[in-house]
Amino acid sequence: MKKTIALFAAVLMLLCAVPFAAIGEMNLAAAKTAGDFPDAVFDPLGDAASVEYSHNTNFTGESGTEFVSDGENGIKSANGGMKSSVVTITITFGEAVSNARLSFDYKVSSEARYDYLSVNGSTEKTLSGEIDWTNYSQTVTAGSVVTLAYVKDSSGDRGSDCVWFKNFALQSLGTVTFENVDPLAVLTVRNAEGNIETPTANSSVYALAAGDYSYTLTRFGYQMQSGEFTVSGDMSIELGAMTELETCTISFSVTPAEASVTLTHPTGGEMQADENGAFVLPKGEVYSYTVSAANYVTANGSFTASADAVIEVELTYAGEAWDGTTVTQPAEENGVYMISDAAEFEWFAQFVNAGNSTANAVLTQNINFNGKARTAFGIYDYADNNSGYNGTFDGRGFAVTGIAGEDGILDCIGPDGVVKNIIANVNIASDANIGGIANTSKGLVENCLVAGSVSTSANYCSSAGIVGRAMTGNTVRGCVNNAAISNTTNSYASTLSLGGIVGYTYGTVENCYNTGSLSAKQDRTTNKGIGGIAGQIHAPAIVRNVYNVGSVTGPEAGIGGIAGVLKGALQNAYFLEGTASNGVSSTEGTPTAEYASKTAEEMRSAEFAAILGEAFNNDTDGINGGMPVLTWQGGSTEQPNEIEIALLQYPELIRDFVDKTQTVDMNALMNDIQLPRPSTLEDAGILTDRSNQKVLMESMNTDAFEFYGYHGIVYRPLPGSPAVTVQYRISVQDRNTEEILGSRVFELTILPLTEAELAEAEQVMRNACTEEVYWNGIKGENANKDSVTANLAPFSELVLNENGGFDYIRGAVNITFGGIDVDDLPGYDPMSYQPWREFRSSHPSIITCENLLLTRPEYDTLVTIDSVFTYTKYAKYWEKFGENSDYARFEAFFKQPVSVTVKVLGTSGSGTVEDITATVRINGRNFAGFTNPAEFTFTASGDADSTVWDAISAALAASGCTFDGDGYLLRSVTDVNGVTLSVGTYGEACGWFYKLNGEGDQPAAGTNALADGDVIELFYTDNSEAEGIITLVGDVNGDGIVTVVDALMLLRCALGTEPTTAAALANGDIDGDGVLSAEEALAVMRMAIQM
Structure with missing residues (x-):
């Protein structure tokens, strides 16, 4: 696909671009043959690593058979049923690996907690039970050793008793170092998909794959710094000093x-x-x-x-302060105890624990325990599944304060127990299971809020703001924790089950949020199970519609913004960016993990409250820092504004990318789509103030769907794969304030490719990439390629017609984007002087590159014209996924070479072309004492298509002078004594020019053909017009200087959006072919900025 305008825009961006060293590519030639390991699964590692299989003495198979082919594209362990056996893969990386990321997919089916996959021994992780395909990656360097072992216990088999591996890959990384980082600031780096990258041990250094990234540097009380960068190797980014806010x-x-x-x-x-x-x-x-x-x-x-x-x-x-001793029986109404103070509360607690576990009670006043020792009611009995409090306790929104000691309000809630509507303030600490409302729950806790602090010193118990242990059958709904939760254990290798809402859960947690901090000792690096909502989410638990804004600190590998360990289901869950590096620190089994980080601004939006669901309101009452609150707390439901209402129309405005009149089925996409442009959005009421608003488009899965301007690029799953559903967000932003004025999230579904259509497309590509098709497209009025006497005719695209042949589309503005494009030739660089881009001629003086105009030579001459074809509809898969072997077949659609050799009939028939000579004189005109070199004679073959620039550059090199420039613009020349004369030193009309045979008004030297006997004078002057240089190359508007304005005007002329003036044609037609082109506009841009 042509990107002429994008290429031109790239020139502007390159004004501030910094070149980076390229990442060294690893040698991907296979270190072992395909037969060395099943299905050559390790071939992508190439000679960068050695791979060995090994086993212990309990493996009964032969050496080399520890892992076997899985019959598809991977390998599997072969020690099933072999008791106490271990089979191991050892991957050792050689000196060729300086900094890289190893990745692969694994699947486990084993007896949970007995047979397991061990990655790098016990130092890394063990994976057991039923785990579906999961990706693993780690950074490796020269000498790194990675071990993958499947360990069998001494009992029989469960499940498939196996581990599978596939998709091994090795990706080079660049080291990105941020300099001058404020030690009190938080540096966040995101990749192109918006995911947060993890730094190395040094928080200012990142190991990143090639690609585009962004960063933010934030510190409370200071203006945020942000920027974007592209990684193509090792690089440093210098940050400025942070500026304090008012x-x-x-x-x-x-x-x-x-x-x-x-x-x-x-x-x-x-x-x-x-x-x-x-x-x-x-x-x-x-x-x-x-x-x-x-x-x-x-x-x-x-x-x-x-x-x-x-x-x-x-x-x-808060109510009358309790003395710690008085106990009073409360009044009873209809079988419900009416509790009005702490003395009555204590009576009720003792009453429940005396065998009245189904008693019901409500609060009628605030309760103040005054920090005194009290009774936690509901006794937990390990041997009794029905133990605990099984009545209903309704706080009616009253506060219970002064809770101290080693327990929450309740010890245990039984399976029939309901505790709701309590506002608690606690200051409790224990070495056992502990929670602000209940230490243990098997029942329902609803609409409760806890503030204060909860702490434990145990390494084996659960602690949280609401419920410590949330056991099978329990539900925690509509609850808030504001309390600080901490674990102070000195133990290692422990799962702490420390959470904001629950320590661990086997049940349901829904419609909850946490603002309290969570902390564990950071130096206990092997501890885990610390999360903003839950320390552990066991299967079959489900946690949904939750968010955390409390900080989570502790051992980096064991903390999660939402959950420490996830084994169950996590849905619609969010954590505040910066509270933890990851939402979940580790997973086990086959969990559902639907979570994301949000900025504070995103969390304060009406959209976020709506995403969380009907249990949440917008915080319009200043309850929670503007972030969503539960409906029972207050707030309000903010109605969508006119832009958000109008955005509902957006999917209906989308059209097919090729046929822009055709509507599309967004539930069954097969082709790229055309997104509505600003004028259409204005007509639809989505842009209410078009000049001051812009549309932001974001895909949540750029491997399946991404935006390129108003072009929606669709990447269909491979044949045999299921359809994929992608969410995308459309927002309207104020251009001046950057405020989001309205936003909506939509879904689209993409259907997979089929084998039949791919096979058909491959045949079409083969038919197109022939000399016959190419010649028929460019032959113009010539009947035979062996007797060319007229101009040839370039084309832009091949489109399959009804008869199975091809129609030729001429002119870039007529491209349909549905056919096979004439693409940029390999090696084309818009920032360098080149006469070719899509059509290259072996003799440009006879047949010009690009527009293929003919100048008949004296004698018959063979000329080769070549191009490359790209079938964009399918080539896009190779461009995006080419490193993945699953997409190897798509290379056949990308830049496939085509050529034809023609005989151009000479005016004198056949004959031999003589050599040509030219004389070059270099004259600095005595500026700054410049030393003129001796006259130079340039000699070349007569059929070599030499240009004036060939002669000048040869003369400069032979004389010992050095220079900066090319055939479009000579920026400076330095003589043998080190004197440099540059463009602009003595004014705008100052620079290096040349005269050919005494004539000064000449086209660019790189486009001016050289003839035998030519005399060239290269000279430096501060007044080009006085030297007879009337046509200033690149001065499209005729104002006497070459600027960016000239380049933009030339581009508009080339694209046909502005009439071509005589001055534009005279000064902008650099190659002298009578046609203005985008390439010439790029050349003028280079002249203007002196690149």
Whole structure:
């Protein structure tokens, strides 16, 4: 596909581009033959690594058969049924590997916790049970050793008792070093798909594959820095000093006066007040506050700092402070105990534990336990599945404060127990299972909120804000944790089950969120199971419609923004970017993992609340820093604006990319699509202020669907694969403020390719790539390629017609994008001087490159014209996935060579062409003492198509001068004494020019053919017009200088969007063929910027 305008835009972008060293490609020639290992599965590693199979003494097979072909495209272990056997693959990387990423897919079917796949021994991970195809990758260097072992226990088989491997690959990495990183700032690097990259041990150094990336550098109180970069090898990025934000002063007026104020920021942490109790805060940020006092209900709120202000907070009385001894029986109504104070609460707890586990109760007032020892009700009995509290306890939204000691409000909720509508403030610590509402639950916890702190020192128990152990059959719904959760164990190799909502769960967690911090000791590097929502999600548990904004700290490999260990299902789950490096730290079995990170701004949007579901409202009341709150907390349902309503039409405006009048079925896509342009979006009411708005388009799966401007590129699954559904987001953004004015997420479904259509396309490509088809396309009025006497005719595209032949599309503006394109020849570089791009002539002086104009020579001459054909509809798979062997067949659609050799009849018939000579004189005109070299005689074959530039460059080289430039623009010449004369040194009309046989008004030297006896004077002047240089090459608008404006004007003329003036043709037709082209516009751009 032609990208003429994109190539021209690339020139502008290259003004600030930095060249990088190319990543060294690994030798992919197979180190072993295909027969050395089944199906040559390791061939992609080439000679970069050696691979060995091994086994222990309990393996009864022959050496070399530890792993066998799986009958498809992978290998599988062969020690099934061999008790206590171990088979191992050892991959050792050689000196050719400097920095690379090894990846492969694995699948496990084994007896859970007994037979397992071990990666790099116990230091890395063990994988057991039923695990479907999963990708694994790690960084390797010279000398790295990777071991993959399948370990059998001493008992019989379960499952398939096997591990499978396929898709081994080795990808070179470049080391990207960020310099001058503020030590207190957070550096985040994302790849082109928006996924966060993990740094090396040095947080400022990344090992990245070739491609496009972006970065942000954030520090609370400072302006964010951001940028984009392209990795093609090792590189450094220098960051500037961070700039502080403007501040304002916020004070609090609280009742009672002795109340304390805690102020926090999602990434800045806790704010410190000045000596007057006021807070000096960066403007524009959202802050959350907690106001607390003994015997009062803690108050929470949030605000955006915009100007100096005083915030007034009056606390609610928490109820009479309990003395720790008084116990009073509450009143009873209709079998329900009406609890009005802590003494009555304590009576009820003791009553339940005395064998009345089904008693029901409600709160009628706030409860204040005053930090005294109390009874946690609902007794847990390991031997009794029905143990625990099995009544209904309704807090009715009242607060229970002063909870201290080693337990939550309840010890255990039984399978029939319901605990709901409690606002709890706790300060509890234990070395056993612990949760703010309940240590253990088998029942329902609903609409509860916990603040304060929960801590454990155990390495084997569960701890969380709401429920420590959420066992089979339990549900936690509509709950919030604001409490700080911590584990202080000194043990190693432990699964801590530390979570914001639940420590671990075998049941359901839904419609919940966590704002509290989670922490474990970071130096206990082998600990795991620490997550913002749940420490562990076991199968068959399901966790859905949840989000976490609390920071998660601990051993890097064991923490997750949502879950530490995932074995069950995670759906519609989100974590605040920066709270943890990953949403889930590890998975086991065959989990469902649907989660993503969000920025704070994204979480504060109405769209995010809608994504979470009907249980959530927008925080319009300042409850949670602008992030979604549960409906029982308050907030409101923000209605979509007019743009969001109009966006519902978007899919209906999409058309087929080739036939732009044809509507498409977005549930059965097979071809690329044309996205609606701004004028169409304006007519539809999506762009309400077109000049000040723009459309942002984002695909959630760029391997299946990606945007290229208003072109939607569809990558269909391979034959035999299922259809794929892709989400994509369309947003309208204010150009000036960058505010998102409206956004919608849509879905499309892409059907797989079929073997029949691929086979047909391959045959079409073979038919096209023939000399006959090529010659018929370019022959013009010539009847025979052996007697060419007239101009040839280039074409842009081949389109299959009804008769099975081809129609030739001429002119880039007429391309249909549905056929076979004449593509850019290999080696074409728009930033370098070249006479060819799509049609290359072996004798440009006889048949010109590109437009194929004929100048008959004196004698008959053979001329070869060549091009390459690309069937874009299928070549795109090779361009995107060419490194994947599954896509090898698509190479046949990309840049396939075609050529024809023709005989151009000479004016004098057959004969021999004599050599030509030319004289070159170089004259610096005494500027800066430049030393003129001796006269030079240039000699070349008469049929070599030599140009004036060939003679000049040869003369400069022979004289010992050095130069910078090419046949379009000679920027400078340095003589043998080091004197340099450059373009522009003495004014705008200053530079190097040439006269040919005394005539100064000449085309570019690289396009001007040389004749026998020519005399060339290359000279330097500060007044080109005085030298008779009237036609200034590139001066399209005739103002006497060559600028970017000339290049843009020439491009518009070349594309036909602006009339071609006489000046444009005279000064812009660099190659003298009488036609203006985009290539000439690029050349003028290079002249303007002196590249």
